[in-house]
Amino acid sequence: MREITLWQKSQSLDTQFRSPKSVKCGIPPILLFHGDTMSFRDYDPGDFYDELFTAKGTPRTAAALLIERIESLSIDSLIRRQQAAQNTLFKLGVTFNVYGDNQGTERVFPFDVVPRIISGQDWQALEKGLKQRITALNCFLDDIYNDQKIVEDGIIPRETIESASGFLSPCMGIKPPKGVWCHITGTDLVRDRAGTWYVLEDNLRCPSGVSYVLENRTVMKSTFPTLFNELNIQAVDDYPGQLLETLLELAPEHVSDPEVVLLSPGAFNSAYFEHSFLAQQMGITLVEGRDLVVDDGYVKMRTTKGLQQVDVIYRRIDDDFIDPTVFRANSMLGVPGLMDVFRAGRVAIANAPGTGVADDKLIYAYVPQMIRYYLDEEQIIPNVPTYFCEDQKQQSHVLSNLDSLVVKATDASGGYGMLIGTQSSAEEQNLFAEKIKTNPRGYIAQPTLCLSRMPTLIDQSFQGRHIDLRPFILYGQSKSPYVNPGGLTRVALREGSLVVNSSQGGGSKDTWVMNN
Amino acid sequence: MLSRVADSIYWLNRYIERAENVARFVEVNLNLLMDNPVGVAQQWDPLIAVTGDRTLFNERYDQATADRVLDFLTFDTTSPNSIRSCVRAARENARSVRETISSEMWEQVNAFYLQVEDAAKEKDSRDSYAFYSEVKMASHRFAGVMDATLSWTESWHFGQLGRMLERADKTARILDVKYFLLLPTVQEVGTPLDNLQWIALLKSASAYEMYRKTEQMISPAGVAKFLILDGHFPRSIKFCLKWAEDSLSEISGFSGHDPISSQRALGRLRAQMEYTTLDEIFQQGLHEFLDNLQLQLNNVGQCVYTDFIALPETTNDTAMVMGSSMQS
Numbered sequence: 013m014r015e016i017t018l019w020q021k022s023q024s025l026d027t028q029f030r031s032p033k034s035v036k037c038g039i040p041p042i043l044l045f046h047g048d049t050m051s052f053r054d055y056d057p058g059d060f061y062d063e064l065f066t067a068k069g070t071p072r073t074a075a076a077l078l079i080e081r082i083e084s085l086s087i088d089s090l091i092r093r094q095q096a097a098q099n100t101l102f103k104l105g106v107t108f109n110v111y112g113d114n115q116g117t118e119r120v121f122p123f124d125v126v127p128r129i130i131s132g133q134d135w136q137a138l139e140k141g142l143k144q145r146i147t148a149l150n151c152f153l154d155d156i157y158n159d160q161k162i163v164e165d166g167i168i169p170r171e172t173i174e175s176a177s178g179f180l181s182p183c184m185g186i187k188p189p190k191g192v193w194c195h196i197t198g199t200d201l202v203r204d205r206a207g208t209w210y211v212l213e214d215n216l217r218c219p220s221g222v223s224y225v226l227e228n229r230t231v232m233k234s235t236f237p238t239l240f241n242e243l244n245i246q247a248v249d250d251y252p253g254q255l256l257e258t259l260l261e262l263a264p265e266h267v268s269d270p271e272v273v274l275l276s277p278g279a280f281n282s283a284y285f286e287h288s289f290l291a292q293q294m295g296i297t298l299v300e301g302r303d304l305v306v307d308d309g310y311v312k313m314r315t316t317k318g319l320q321q322v323d324v325i326y327r328r329i330d331d332d333f334i335d336p337t338v339f340r341a342n343s344m345l346g347v348p349g350l351m352d353v354f355r356a357g358r359v360a361i362a363n364a365p366g367t368g369v370a371d372d373k374l375i376y377a378y379v380p381q382m383i384r385y386y387l388d389e390e391q392i393i394p395n396v397p398t399y400f401c402e403d404q405k406q407q408s409h410v411l412s413n414l415d416s417l418v419v420k421a422t423d424a425s426g427g428y429g430m431l432i433g434t435q436s437s438a439e440e441q442n443l444f445a446e447k448i449k450t451n452p453r454g455y456i457a458q459p460t461l462c463l464s465r466m467p468t469l470i471d472q473s474f475q476g477r478h479i480d481l482r483p484f485i486l487y488g489q490s491k492s493p494y495v496n497p498g499g500l501t502r503v504a505l506r507e508g509s510l511v512v513n514s515s516q517g518g519g520s521k522d523t524w525v526m527n528n
Numbered sequence: 529m530l531s532r533v534a535d536s537i538y539w540l541n542r543y544i545e546r547a548e549n550v551a552r553f554v555e556v557n558l559n560l561l562m563d564n565p566v567g568v569a570q571q572w573d574p575l576i577a578v579t580g581d582r583t584l585f586n587e588r589y590d591q592a593t594a595d596r597v598l599d600f601l602t603f604d605t606t607s608p609n610s611i612r613s614c615v616r617a618a619r620e621n622a623r624s625v626r627e628t629i630s631s632e633m634w635e636q637v638n639a640f641y642l643q644v645e646d647a648a649k650e651k652d653s654r655d656s657y658a659f660y661s662e663v664k665m666a667s668h669r670f671a672g673v674m675d676a677t678l679s680w681t682e683s684w685h686f687g688q689l690g691r692m693l694e695r696a697d698k699t700a701r702i703l704d705v706k707y708f709l710l711l712p713t714v715q716e717v718g719t720p721l722d723n724l725q726w727i728a729l730l731k732s733a734s735a736y737e738m739y740r741k742t743e744q745m746i747s748p749a750g751v752a753k754f755l756i757l758d759g760h761f762p763r764s765i766k767f768c769l770k771w772a773e774d775s776l777s778e779i780s781g782f783s784g785h786d787p788i789s790s791q792r793a794l795g796r797l798r799a800q801m802e803y804t805t806l807d808e809i810f811q812q813g814l815h816e817f818l819d820n821l822q823l824q825l826n827n828v829g830q831c832v833y834t835d836f837i838a839l840p841e842t843t844n845d846t847a848m849v850m851g852s853s854m855q856s
Contacts, residue, residue, distance in 0.1 A: 017580040019697075019829040020608065279624040291627035298627045303530050316534045316682065316779065316836040 050090045051083055052467065055474045061207040061464040062476065063128055074131040074526050081239055082126070087472060094125045094469055097231045121224060122519035124468050125235060128479065128501040135246075135497065135525045138201070138209060138483070141392030143493045144383060146197055146485050149214065149370050151386035153193035157183050157366055167385050168378050175453055176375055177423040178217075178368025180331060182338050186355055188364045189262045190489035195362040196255065196326075198222065198499070201393065201481045203464035210396045210461065212480065213425065214376060216367040218328045221500040222251060222484045223286035226293075228500075228522040244527040246497035251484065252293035254496075255326075258488045259294075262360035263323045270323040272296045273313065275304070277329050277345045287328050301329075306349030311359045324360045325350075331368045334361070373422040373456045374400065397459060401452040410457040411448065414441040417457040419448070432510060434460050463510055466521070468503055478504045480512050481523065498523035529682050533628050535837045536621040537683050538690035540629075540637070541674075543618035545691045547611045547644075548667035549698035550601055551660040553578065556705055556732035558657060563724045572597040574708035578701045579609055598656065603648045611663055615644045630677040633670065640666040664734075685775040689832065692772035696765045697825045700818045702733050703755050706748075707815040726751050733763050752814055753806050765821065766801040772828075773798050779836070790831035797824050 057065045064075040071079040082090065102120050130138075155162050156173055163170045173179055198219030200212040229248050233240055256272070263270030276287035278300045291298035303313050304322065312319040332339040335350040353359045369375060377398040380391045399406040399417070410417060414433050421429035431444045448455045467474040483499030501521040502512035512518040553575055561570060572592040576585045581600075584607060589596050604610045615637075622629060622637040643666060647659055671691065678684050709725055716722055723746050730736040730751060738761050743750040758764040773794050780788055787795065809817045 019826045274627075279620070284623075285626075288623075288626035292631075297530060297533075299530065300532065303532055314531045316529055316531055316686075317781075 049083060050085055050087050050474075052079060052474055055467050056476070057465065058476055059205070060462060060476060060478075061203055061205055063203075063464055063466045063479065064126075065467075072129070072131075075129045077243060078127065078129060078239065078524075081236070081242075090125065090469070091472060093235045094123075097123055097125055097235050100231050100234070101227065122505060123228060123231065124503055124505075124519055124521045125232070126467050126469060126474070127232060127522040127524045128466055128481075128498075130498065130523065130525045132526050134209075138393065139495045141209075141211075142199055142483060142485050142495050144387065144389060144392050145199065145211065145214070145379065146194065146487050146493055148379065148383040148386050149197075149216065150192055150194055150487060152382045153216075153364075153367055153370060154191050155386075156369065157186055157193075162382070162385055165385070167381050168375075172374055172378075173369065176369045176372035178331065178366075178370070178372050180339070180366045180369070182351060183364070183366035186364070186366070187357075188354075189264075189357070189360045192262075192487060192489055193364040194367045194370075195258050195262070195487050196484070197363075197487070198482045198484045201483065201499075202396075202461055205462040205464075207464065209393050211379070211393050212396060212461075213373075214370055214379070215425070215482075216363060216370050217330055218363065219482070219484070220283040220286050220328075221482055221502075222496070223289040224520050225484070225496065225498065225500050225523070226251060227289075228520060232522040243524070246525040246527055248496055248498060251496045252290060254486050254494045255290070256294040256296070258486045258494075259296075259324050259326055259362055261488050261490055262362060264357065264360070267323050271313075271321060272324040272326065273299045273304075273322050275299055275301070275325050275327040275329060277301075277333070281328075283328065290326075296326075301343075301345045301347050304347040304350075306347060306353055309353065309356065309358060311347065311350060311353050322359060324362065326362050331365045334365050339365075371425065373398070373420055374402075374453070377456065396461060399457040401448045401455045401457065407448065407452055411445055413457075414445060416460060418460050419444050419455055419457045422454055422456055432460065435508075435510075460510075463504075466501075466503065468505070468519075468521075470505070475507070477507070478510050478512070479521070497525040529628070529686075531837045533625050534683070534686045535833075536625045537628065538686045538832070540618050540621040540625070541687040541690035542694040543614045543621065544637070544640070544667050544670050545694040546609065546698070547614035547618065548664050549695070549702070550579065550609060550611050550614065551663040551667075552698070552702060552732045552734075553705065554598065554601055554656075555660050556702065556728050558660070559728040559731055560709075560725060563728065564721075570594060571709060574705050575601065577708045578704050580701075581607065581609055584608075602656075602659075612644050612648055615641050628683055630673070632673045632677045636666075636670045636673045640670065682779055685778045689772050689775040689779065692768040692775070693825055693828060695763060696768035696772070697822055699733060699755055699763050699765050699768065700821050700825075702729060703752065704815060704818045705729060707818075730754075735761060735763060748814075749806055749810070752809065756809065757801060757804070757806065766798075769794065769798040769801055776832075788831075788835050790828060790835045793824070793828045793831045797821070797828065 052065075052071075053069065055065070056068050063072075064079065065071055085093075098120065101123055152162065156179075160170075162168055163173065174181075194216045196219065198215045198221060200215065201209055202212045203209050225248055259272045260270060263272070272294075274287055274291045274294075274296055276284060276291075276298055278284065281287070288298055297313070299313055299322075305312055305314065305319065307319055311322045311325070313322055327334065329345050333343040334346045335348060336343045336346055337348045338351040339346075350359070350361075351365065354361050354365070377395065377400070379395060383389055383391050399410050401407045401410055410419070414431070415436070417433045419431040419433070424430070431440060433441070444455075463478040463480060465476040466479050468477040470477070480502050481499050482502070484496045486494040486496075488494075501523045502518045503521055504510060504512045504517065505519045506517050509517065557572065557575055564570070572594055575597055576582050576592055579601065585592070585597075585600055588600075600607050601610055603612045605613055605616070607613060619637050619641040622634055626634050643662065674684070674687060678687070706725060706729055726746050726748065727736060730739050730746075733755060735755060739751070739754050742758065742761075743754055754761065754764065756765045759766060759770075761767060773791075776791055776794055780791060812820075
């Protein structure tokens with residue numbers, strides 16, 4: 013008896029298709045109490061800067077109405093809303109992938125229903141500071157890959173720039189469209205015990221998280237519809253439109269109907285949800301490296317009707333994966349020959365390759381000097397004070413204070429490769445001391461900031477948890493930079509933890525910027 | 529549209545349709561078991577035969593018992609055509625083209641996936657009747673949501689093409705179940721038991737009621753004619769091929785002469801359904817006819833792949849390929 017097996021999807025083209033691992037699903041059930049309303053009576057802001065309270069029982073002005081409304085809800089109603097919000101995100105498949113976790117590839121980013129509130133005044137200052145910073149950083153990038161005036165004028169040592177892992181010498185002499193290198197950035201901000209804002213990190217390559225800003229808002233609107241009518245909250249939904257405008261502006265002038273694509277590493281990347289979300293919101297094509305070829309001097313994509321020219325690439329893969337013939341030779345994610353086309357001005361790439369140099373934590377420390385040098389202004393949002401381990405005097409200070417400082421690898425991000433002195437063992441401190449001594453260029457140290465806190469719904473009560481903020485900024489040439497109101501508030505859900513990264517037990521909250 | 533995306537939408541639809549039809553296979557048998565007179569042995573082997581995974585099944589089990597076959601076809605993640613594997617594959621394909629399909633489609637696939645994964649955890653086969661009918665409904669919901677929310681442009685047509693080719697193949701296989709089902713004795717042909725088997729088969733193709741309206745009396749020839757040659761029943765092979773052909777010509781953008789390879793392969797097959805007679809089918813042998821049909825359907829799938837998905841790397845290559853096909 014002959015059997016005809018079922019025609020199966022070709023494995024050769026679909027190289028990323030693997031049999032899926034078991035995926036965690038379902039939300040752990042929450043037990044419901046009945047009766048009591050949810051009260052902040054017992055909520056203690058403690059010895060921290062609290063975003064919603066000035067003292068126990070005293071909400072900040074901007075948060076007063078929110079607190080009142082939450083307190084009018086019964087416990088089970090609030091918990092039900094939290095659960096419904098979480099369920100919605102799960103059903104929407106708003107998930108991220110965790111590397112090295114073989115339990116399953118997808119998880120929902122935990123979401124907390126208590127929103128963060130930023131007053132209109134605070135926001136105005138932040139917005140100004142963020143615009144200032146991205147403007148200076150763009151000047152810096154264009155300078156160091158071309159004339160290097162900032163080096164020649166002795167502001168930043170040549171050695172510091174050239175030893176940064178993100179510095180890409182193949183980008184020397186490149187003139188990207190309109191002289192803009194970094195179009196999209198997500199700057200990490202924190203507040204200390206006094207409530208002072210600091211810039212903790214710049215993310216100039218491909219910052220992620222903006223999709224959560226948009227989805228969190230959608231969920232909050234359906235969770236607390238009436239609050240949105242009562243409070244004057246700045247809308248965030250404008251982001252995809254603004255981003256598309258920024259990207260379209262980069263197309264070569266003679267192209268009348270430019271083809272803009274989003275280049276993603278593919279469905280197994282941790283930020284894949286965001287890639288597909290943004291492509292969908294902007295109505296542009298999401299491509300992977302294998303969909304693109306360089307042909308006849310142009311970048312083209314493989315369509316069912318043959319090859320089709322691409323004019324602007326919003327890349328969501330790291331600099332050194334972009335073109336295996338120029339950077340990392342073993343990269344399967346990029347497009348061989350892409351850099352030649354970029355150099356010839358026949359395709360625009362946002363952000364331009366090479367922007368990662370300013371993500372280096374040593375370069376970060378020079379941003380105040382950049383602002384002074386290029387803009388002749390003083391920095392509006394300060395940097396966190398930074399010790400250079402390269403400097404002998406500073407290094408010995410760092411080494412003798414490892415138990416109180418935060419040490420960071422200059423080329424790492426995402427909460428990896430760091431030592432939080434106050435929460436570390438002697439053994440870990442010794443390990444970092446060795447690392448610093450062997451590779452002083454590779455490490456910087458900063459004082460441990462006591463991050464601000466916020467009430468967060470944990471085990472059916474409100475508890476203070478540390479947070480940070482990542483606003484998203486778009487930089488084009490035709491108008492002033494656009495800052496999406498608010499940004500992604502990440503919260504460290506573990507008690508006392510200062511690490512807010514999604515891969516390490518972090519969650520998120522909606523961020524409400526009030527119109528005054 | 530991107531070749532990779534076209535491929536994923538095509539397979540997303542094939543896998544959803546496949547999951548639905550595996551549920552239909554299982555239902556034929558569950559239906560039969562309920563109607564079987566006491567004393568007639570349960571037959572699970574035919575199900576393995578028609579799904580085309582016998583080799584894999586035999587590697588694991590020596591005998592086809594109810595539990596093993598049900599698990600193999602339903603929840604076994606190492607069996608590539610189990611309902612669960614199909615739904616997982618559908619979801620992975622959907623996930624890689626989320627920006628192209630509508631949010632509603634994605635939500636539907638995701639809900640389908642969660643539903644099957646939950647059922648797999650509980651694994652209470654006592655309630656399996658409800659489960660299989662839920663699988664069918666989830667597939668219908670997906671198809672309905674796609675029709676109602678996705679623009680009927682190239683992506684929709686790739687999806688429709690995948691769904692129709694898969695459905696034609698599966699209707700052929702459902703009809704073939706009867707070939708493998710044994711009657712206790714040769715004398716039982718045409719008896720109530722024989723009729724019960726044909727009725728169960730019609731029911732599993734959701735064809736029983738529509739059949740009664742057209743053919744009325746149950747007969748092997750009538751059932752074969754209805755499921756192969758009926759021009760109006762949406763699961764008949766002829767109907768599926770007609771729709772597949774329409775979508776294919778929308779995709780390729782021309783319907784004139786000098787068709788591409790997939791159009792030739794599919795057109796030939798569709799014409800065969802159009803002009804063949806039931807007598808000719810029975811002369812060849814129903815089982816042989818269905819076997820041949822499945823092989824040709826596989827060939828159509830292969831041609832779609834070469835025509836649209838596995839494209840040449842550069843325009844020079846394209847020109848050469850186009851040039852050579854013009855000459856031939």
